[in-house]
Amino acid sequence: MITHSRRHCVVELQALPARIGQVRRIVSAQLRHWQLDPLIDRAALGVTELLSNVHRHAQPDKVCTVEIELRLGRLTVSVHDSDPRLPVLRDADGLETCGRGLALVAAVSEAWGARHQPDGPGKVVWFSLRAAPAPAPPPHTVLIAAEKPVREPARAVIGAVDAQPVVTGVPASVAVGTGPG
Numbered sequence: 001m002i003t004h005s006r007r008h009c010v011v012e013l014q015a016l017p018a019r020i021g022q023v024r025r026i027v028s029a030q031l032r033h034w035q036l037d038p039l040i041d042r043a044a045l046g047v048t049e050l051l052s053n054v055h056r057h058a059q060p061d062k063v064c065t066v067e068i069e070l071r072l073g074r075l076t077v078s079v080h081d082s083d084p085r086l087p088v089l090r091d092a093d094g095l096e097t098c099g100r101g102l103a104l105v106a107a108v109s110e111a112w113g114a115r116h117q118p119d120g121p122g123k124v125v126w127f128s129l130r131a132a133p134a135p136a137p138p139p140h141t142v143l144i145a146a147e148k149p150v151r152e153p154a155r156a157v158i159g160a161v162d163a164q165p166v167v168t169g170v171p172a173s174v175a176v177g178t179g180p181g
Helices: 017-033 037-057 101-108
Strands: 002-005 008-014 063-071 074-081 111-116 123-130
Touching: 008 017, 017 037, 017 063, 037 063, 037 074, 037 101, 037 123, 101 111, 101 123
Parallel strands: none
Antiparallel strands: 002 008, 008 063, 063 074, 074 123, 111 123
């Protein structure tokens, strides 16, 4: 189920691989709607990592809620699940194939954290990004006062060229690209 207000969007889901991709697209579309295009890549990566953690670690089920909120120039993305165990940021060995999710979230966000849900079982893991909307077009035509008159651009002159054979120094009997002998 998806609910949203002007600056708040909530998606409830099962954190399964196919749904994670759908939520990434929902987050991207919502940020485009809010004209926060510069944040799409970082927010999509962050929400993917948090949902992957729910899929991989949450017990007893994979039901969760993704919430994105824009308030006071800050975008906050949070994932709520029913597992009370808080995630731990760890240093993954260079050869390990997993264990870098929270490090990626920390790298792409301005702040992140986790807390127990105050009103029931489970936890909330979140990250935030500074929101700078895409520049809006000017509300009216901008006139530039010039002291010198603006000249007309030069007109293009197109002339016809008489096609003449080109004489080269290569005899017609010599194949191009072959060497002697």
